[in-house]
Amino acid sequence: MPDYKDWNWEPDKKIIADVADIGNKYSEVHEFVVSGDGEKIAVPVKTGDGEFTACVNGELWDARFERLWYPRFGPDARLAALVMSDDEWTVGVDGSVWDEKFEYVWNTQFSADGGRIGVQTKKNFQYSVCIDGKPWENTYLSIREFQMSRDGATVAVLAQLEELSEADVFTFLDGTWGVVVDDKPWDDKYMNTWGVTLSDDGRHVGLQVRVDNMKYGIVADGKLWPEIFAHVWEPGFRPGTGSLLAPVKTAGGFALYEDGSPIWDSRFMQIWKLVFSPDANRVCAVVCPEFGRTTVAVDDRAWDITFADVVRDQVFSPDSARVAAITKDNNRWSICVDGKPWPVDFDMVWKPAFSHDGSSVVAKGEQDGKYFVAVDGRVWNQPFEMLWEPIMSPDGAKVLLRYVEGGKYCRRVMPLNEIK
């Protein structure tokens, strides 16, 4: 990922674009997106009858398209959008379009530094992948779950590798789906394949499979774990290693396994959403200690507090010591840090972020149609018309706010202690 230390972290407020003006200028203005560094705001706009383009900081791309949608800023702040001209689809990147055209493209993915951009493609009713304008040589009957490694060097997809006639339930049982890594299909096929994941360096591939009607397993680098389970959920590689962890359903309930063996003593009614600490030594997951109650377990210890509706989006502090997560109880959203719930709740809340030293947690919340920043359970009394998730500075003393106020999109860096 681009070093966000290089972003401008001087306390300052900068008006980037007049979004109200953009709204007035075009007959259709779709959904705004902003870059991670906050320096750019983009939106698809209709510039004429059947004519769309991207508007970035108020400036239009030169090219016009019959359709433009799914604009997304990569980590390097380049804007990629899916565009159609003459009934052919491709990708536009900062106003330039790829030469290669397709019947359809979708699901844009970026490498961690934004240097590589990929999409799923369809051409002649066959499916494949295109990276930086270069399509894979092979095509497949169908593909899903397109994944790119952090360095962008490896791409994995789940692909249908065998023809399946209508209602042919018997061939389906034999296995028609498999994994394709860098355009090379693996030999084995399964009834079902889900949740393909790559290690950071792209050298290892893991996924969930269904090997029989009632039998599920975890495959690591093409090898099925010896033990078969009643159910499994998304596996994840421990960062910096080739070790694969996965929640699996055993006779005593869901357990957490690493490389085929249990690593937690506890069994839960449910385990999913594994998140690893930055130092790779710790793992947390969303768990159900009992029916209808959910919480976070960190290294086999569940928080005492449980929630009726939802727990999700856990995050470790940079020093790997603390964990924060989104919670929902009685249809009210909030944040819980190390098992201690914030005293405030919202109509909606976004993924929390820790300061560099782990001492503070910041999150975006929505209440009555306005957006707020909250720090450590205190809500800053400054509503915004639009607000993107706040980003902590590398030194943890400042926060980058990206918001719309008075019809203007602003980028503001301010000391954390001024948010009160």
Place this chain on the structure above:
Amino acid sequence: MKYEPRPEVKDDGLDESIKKLTPEKIKETIRFALDKECGARLKVYMDTCVHCGLCATACHQCISHDMDPKYAPVAKVKDTLVEIFKKDCKVSPEFMKLAARIAYIECGGCRRCSMYCPFGIDIAYLLMVVRRICSMLGVVPMYLQDTTNSHSVTYNQMWVQQDEWIDTLQWQEEDAQKVVKTARIPLEKEGADIMYSVIAPEPKILAQLLANAAVIFAVAGLDWTMPATDGWDNSNMAMYSGDFESSGRLERLHHETAMRLKVKKIVMGECGHAFRGAVYDGPRHIGQAYPAVPVIHAIEFYHDLITSGKIKIVKKFKKPVTVQDPCNTVRGRGLGGKLRDLMNWLCEDFRDMNPRFEHNYCCGAGGGVINCGPPWTRNRVVANRTKGDQINATGAEVVVTPCHNCHSGIEDIIKEYAPGTHVKFISELLVDEGCMEIPEHLRPGGD
């Protein structure tokens, strides 16, 4: 009275699948299901039933077969679970084939019989246990299994590819703009108030319903979105085939998608079983008592839009209309009153069915029955002559069916018993029949 034996029906999902079974495999599987998955609830129901037979008159299949006792709910339990218990799970492959036919074809899990049981036994649950056992053994009607397979691969029930889904929405957005110039189908709009979800037949064969939704949302001025990823299909035939692992996987992704998009609620199109899956059966398959995101059915949604003045009714549909009460939203959720409000607001000549509300008969297609496909269509139509009689008694020319299974099932029934009658969704009355006001300034060319 002499009753006909069950007609022979060829279905490879049953006929061929049982060839792989052995008595040992059957016993081991049933034992596991009964011991590990079914607790006190099953035992209480089995011990409580006194075989009084009062449930017989509740079942449209039994009534439509001139009260043939083999179609009585109690008989369906007696011929399946009671036999299994009596024989200590030592039953034959042929027995499993009959059990599958009874559980998947001759019971749609509509739960009407429970209301007529003096003890309130959830007989449909007992037949669902049989379905679970059949699914574990791989003995499932072929087309229903294919639907479940589609769910397990694509997270939708009709093998709709990811690009086909998005492309259809973009095409329907253009169609909607021919009616309301500001209509959009906003894809992947994080932070919208509402995620609108539908079932796969909409993009596959009834795409105009997506345009209708876009028109309604635009006129009402609502902040909504639809996902451009898997998780858009709210249907769940795995719940009915007995593949509860896939059922849980589907419901999880549906709600995860809504949470990823940061919406406050899910509004779902006109489908009954999808509501059951998303609201009260599906969450339990993943350990949750409630849906992660509140779910509003189209009946409630339209009712709210009209009572809040977000949309205005300016014209009433003139032809005589009756309405089918979808089991999972009316008997299961009590939306019958709101449904009648809608009918009276939208229709000049609304003629209710008898019986009605939670006592209305099932369409005979829900519960996965229609998904058992062409081999069983004739069987399904014969088994619901009752519904044909009900419709004819109203004299209605149009049956409103706020549920996809009801819609398709009643289409088959009226072909046989009430020719000349047609079926419609509520959104078709609102948009296609012009009952909802489209303000002049929103019309193409309007100021």
